[in-house]
Amino acid sequence: MPARILVVQEDPDIAAYLVSLFRQAGYKADAATEGPDAVEMVQASRPDVVFLDLALPQRWGPRFYSWMVTQPGCGNVPVVLVTDFAGLELMVPNAVGTVDKPFDPVLLLALVDRALATYAKGTPDTPDTTGAPAPDNR
Structure with missing residues (x-):
């Protein structure tokens, strides 16, 4: 079964490009252009890798990340940060790089290969298996 990649990116053109690239490479890929949509997608099906735009409006990038890692089975999902700030991955647990x-x-x-290899090593999952409530839409 192909790995599932979730692209969380405000710009729909960039999201579509990334989804197309990943699908052409044989991955299952979906995109959310808003934080609440990304929350729904994770609740429906845990991704294997997340490409996350930290600059989503209303601080949804950090809010989504903080919420996601508390969800059962998602505490060790690797994240690639879509940001202009090189090195930011050093400050974000589970981040395997920036683009x-x-x-x-x-x-x-x-x-993606690095992220999947990291995940395959069995990085410890978050101890909180109860899951935090989804962030509100404000």
């Missing part, structure tokens, strides 16, 4: 525009497709796919 910024313009995107290099080879680098993007290499980050």
